[in-house]
Amino acid sequence: xxxxxxxxxxxxxxxxLGWTGxxxxxxxxxxxxxxxxxxxxxxxxxxxxxxVLRATGAGELLIAAGLLVVPANPxxxxxxxxxxxxxxxxxxxxxxxxxxxxxxxSASEDTRITWRAFARAAVVLIGGATVAVAQGTWWSAVSERxxxxxxxxxxxxxxxxxxxxxxxxxWLLPLRRTRLRxxxxxxxxxxxxxxxxxxxxxxxxxxxxxxxxxAPVVRSALLDHWEDDGWRILQxxxxxxxxxxxxxxxxxxxxxxTTGRDSGGDPIVxxxxxxADSGEAVAVDELNAVPSRRxxxxxx
Amino acid sequence: xxxxxxxADGMRRRRFLTNAALGGATIIGATALGGLDAEAAFAxxxxxxxxxxxxxxxxxxxxxxxxxxxxxxxxxxxHSRVQMTNVTSVWKVRATTAEVIEVGDGLYAxxxxxxxxxxxxxxxWVNIVNLDTQIxxxxxxxxxxxxxxHELVGHVAPDASASYxxxxxxxxxxxxxxxxxxxxxxxxxPSDNSVDVVRISVGH
Numbered sequence: 001x002x003x004x005x006x007x008x009x010x011x012x013x014x015x016x017l018g019w020t021g022x023x024x025x026x027x028x029x030x031x032x033x034x035x036x037x038x039x040x041x042x043x044x045x046x047x048x049x050x051x052v053l054r055a056t057g058a059g060e061l062l063i064a065a066g067l068l069v070v071p072a073n074p075x076x077x078x079x080x081x082x083x084x085x086x087x088x089x090x091x092x093x094x095x096x097x098x099x100x101x102x103x104x105x106s107a108s109e110d111t112r113i114t115w116r117a118f119a120r121a122a123v124v125l126i127g128g129a130t131v132a133v134a135q136g137t138w139w140s141a142v143s144e145r146x147x148x149x150x151x152x153x154x155x156x157x158x159x160x161x162x163x164x165x166x167x168x169x170x171w172l173l174p175l176r177r178t179r180l181r182x183x184x185x186x187x188x189x190x191x192x193x194x195x196x197x198x199x200x201x202x203x204x205x206x207x208x209x210x211x212x213x214x215a216p217v218v219r220s221a222l223l224d225h226w227e228d229d230g231w232r233i234l235q236x237x238x239x240x241x242x243x244x245x246x247x248x249x250x251x252x253x254x255x256x257x258t259t260g261r262d263s264g265g266d267p268i269v270x271x272x273x274x275x276a277d278s279g280e281a282v283a284v285d286e287l288n289a290v291p292s293r294r295x296x297x298x299x300x
Numbered sequence: 301x302x303x304x305x306x307x308a309d310g311m312r313r314r315r316f317l318t319n320a321a322l323g324g325a326t327i328i329g330a331t332a333l334g335g336l337d338a339e340a341a342f343a344x345x346x347x348x349x350x351x352x353x354x355x356x357x358x359x360x361x362x363x364x365x366x367x368x369x370x371x372x373x374x375x376x377x378x379h380s381r382v383q384m385t386n387v388t389s390v391w392k393v394r395a396t397t398a399e400v401i402e403v404g405d406g407l408y409a410x411x412x413x414x415x416x417x418x419x420x421x422x423x424x425w426v427n428i429v430n431l432d433t434q435i436x437x438x439x440x441x442x443x444x445x446x447x448x449x450h451e452l453v454g455h456v457a458p459d460a461s462a463s464y465x466x467x468x469x470x471x472x473x474x475x476x477x478x479x480x481x482x483x484x485x486x487x488x489x490p491s492d493n494s495v496d497v498v499r500i501s502v503g504h
Contacts, residue, residue: 235317
């Protein structure tokens with residue numbers, strides 16, 4: 001198994017470097033991505049960062065070709081190890097200097113520097129060191145044990161895909177979608193039935209004429225809420241009157257606990273100001289004088 | 301019986317206020333005025349409402365709590381003192397009381413400036429965040445969200461609500477789909493940088 005690993009490692013690394021290198025060199029996205037990388041900050045120029053990213057990509061392609069053609073030669077392996085060490089150092093620097101920036105690892109998408117980027121760079125480093133000391137060639141390993149080789153390559157590919165954050169949308173999201181389809185939506189039925197949430201009552205209140213009438217008095221946001229006999233009571237604090245006549249009041253609204261903005265009809269709200277000190281109702285006549293404003297009936 | 305000094309006796313106070321509300325004026329009709337809550341405060345346009353015009357806003361991290369005064373370090377420098385009163389509304393995931401406010405929390409407060417420079421708060425919103433996200437995963441009690449390059453976990457409480465295509469808020473979260481763009485109003489958890497999802501709007 002060990003000999004299989006060492007002799008097939010060049011193939012895996014060549015595939016990885018060939019992919020990331022080709023994306024860096026040929027993708028138009030490289031120029032758009034470059035300004036977001038730590039590299040641009042290090043070099044103080046996004047043009048230079050683009051050039052360096054493309055040059056790195058070209059280097060990766062060259063090394064990939066070397067790995068494929070002369071796998072028994074220690075030079076490509078050493079180059080891969082050096083590249084992996086360089087990536088690790090770069091990621092460490094980026095993580096310390098600008099954790100928000102993109103790593104530019106495969107230059108195809110905005111990928112934040114996470115543990116996965118580090119793990120992938122470490123795989124490159126270890127893989128490079130392994131290849132540098134390996135003796136056999138990958139083609140002889142494949143021809144000798146095709147079944148084992150296939151299994152190893154599939155496993156290695158799975159590991160590398162899992163470590164590449166920019167491939168998530170090709171496998172992770174579809175996988176999660178499938179899980180929802182098979183096992184059902186996990187948030188189905190977690191809510192308390194068809195009950196109208198308090199937020200919906202607040203939303204209905206804020207779209208009501210009662211709110212418009214009381215808004216100049218209301219000062220706080222929602223202070224407390226509870227339900228009583230089918231009513232939802234929403235309590236606010238406020239100040240009624242101005243200057244020396246100003247007095248603190250509790251503003252209480254009562255709404256049907258089963259209606260929301262989509263229930264249809266006009267919102268019906270009961271409202272009262274209660275003096276915070278005496279507990280007496282304030283401005284009863286003023287509130288009673290607010291005319292109702294019903295929606296125009298729909299034609300047809 | 302007073303409303304203000306009766307907070308300990310919650311049930312009796314609620315009973316009393318319920319009767320007051322049900323005995324109050326009945327007003328029928330809709331308006332597009334909207335709220336004066338945190339979302340309204342986030343809006344760029346200044347409000348024409350006279351209650352808002354007199355208000356000042358304080359925003360930042362809480363660096364200390366002395367009695368009922370919160371020391372706040374503003375995000376853009378500066379320092380404010382926010383005075384909590386017994387009629388200050390406190391929002392932290394939901395309407396709650398001042399006891400849940402902790403040092404290190406983010407704060408957004410609306411209030412009136414006092415002569416001594418403190419701000420007497422009418423309303424405070426603790427750790428409130430408003431994020432444009434993409435839903436990347438859905439689990440029993442949490443959502444995986446992507447906000448720009450950030451991956452973040454959104455904890456879903458039983459009282460979280462959702463709005464689909466501009467419709468009214470509902471407690472039914474089962475119509476959320478992976479890959480959707482979602483606006484999340486929630487509370488940031490400073491300890492692990494995750495978010496408590498309070499309201500999630502999709503399909504706008």
